[in-house]
Amino acid sequence: MIHEHEIPNGSCLYFGASAKAKRELENKLSTYLDEQGFQEIVTPNFSYTQHQSIDNENELIKISDEDNNQVSLRADSTLDVARIITKRLGRTTNHKKWFYIQPVFSYPSSENYQIGLEWLEHTNASEVINLSANVFEQINIKPLIQITNIQIAKLVAIELNISIDLFKDGLISKLFELKVDWLDKLIYASSVKDLESIVNTLPSKVMQEVQKLINIAKDLTYENITISALYYAKMKYYEDVYFRIIQDNEVLARGGRYTSEGISSLGFALYTKNILEITKD
Numbered sequence: 001m002i003h004e005h006e007i008p009n010g011s012c013l014y015f016g017a018s019a020k021a022k023r024e025l026e027n028k029l030s031t032y033l034d035e036q037g038f039q040e041i042v043t044p045n046f047s048y049t050q051h052q053s054i055d056n057e058n059e060l061i062k063i064s065d066e067d068n069n070q071v072s073l074r075a076d077s078t079l080d081v082a083r084i085i086t087k088r089l090g091r092t093t094n095h096k097k098w099f100y101i102q103p104v105f106s107y108p109s110s111e112n113y114q115i116g117l118e119w120l121e122h123t124n125a126s127e128v129i130n131l132s133a134n135v136f137e138q139i140n141i142k143p144l145i146q147i148t149n150i151q152i153a154k155l156v157a158i159e160l161n162i163s164i165d166l167f168k169d170g171l172i173s174k175l176f177e178l179k180v181d182w183l184d185k186l187i188y189a190s191s192v193k194d195l196e197s198i199v200n201t202l203p204s205k206v207m208q209e210v211q212k213l214i215n216i217a218k219d220l221t222y223e224n225i226t227i228s229a230l231y232y233a234k235m236k237y238y239e240d241v242y243f244r245i246i247q248d249n250e251v252l253a254r255g256g257r258y259t260s261e262g263i264s265s266l267g268f269a270l271y272t273k274n275i276l277e278i279t280k281d
């Protein structure tokens with residue numbers, strides 16, 4: 001039996017102090033991003049292309065439009081923002097820096113508010129990671145930023161003829177069972193110094209991608225950084241550099257590089273609920 005006052009499991013409810021804190025967080029960060037040259041966009045709640053973003057399509061909330069085409073509630077904003085700007089609004093604006101404040105939805109009834117940005121046609125990953133750290137400085141948080149290069153895991157899987165699922169599922173014990181010395185050292189590496197000490201011992205293609213990661217990390221001005229060279233993101237569109245922002249075992253943001261419609265871009269999204277939990281009195 002469902003009572004009148006009940007809300008679906010996973011739904012968000014903000015009232016009183018929590019609603020005020022949410023509004024203040026969104027206002028503060030939107031003002032900061034506007035000062036950094038980002039313009040705001042609010043995309044439709046419904047999308048035809050969410051299956052291209054989400055690895056597990058069972059997480060999508062799907063319906064049909066009037067022509068029986070499949071439509072999903074927005075489960076991710078990144079590719080929709082990139083496509084709408086480049087394809088639908090391309091003739092009316094050439095602006096490349098955009099931010100959004102809006103919820104995403106997943107099956108069966110979960111919703112999460114995000115504050116995110118997309119920097120279209122931008123290639124400097126270090127600059128975007130530094131920007132993410134500056135965003136958190138606006139709310140007096142200095143979380144840990146974990147960075148990786150997804151290409152490393154892909155190339156290691158090919159080199160050793162193993163399934164990429166070992167990386168997707170975080171089955172580190174299975175990787176140690178392979179007893180590959182350079183792989184073990186890569187698993188343990190957590191700093192630029194660690195990577196530099198082993199980079200020349202790696203297979204050539206893996207070496208190239210590890211060097212990219214080293215170069216990105218060296219250009220970061222933020223100090224609370226860790227490297228996880230073999231971490232693998234489950235979002236479909238991230239293609240090499242990827243980062244997570246973490247504090248108190250909560251993921252506060254995720255981001256990285258992706259390609260949409262042949263255009264390489266960078267972006268990240270902050271998770272409002274987790275940030276409010278960290279910052280509440």
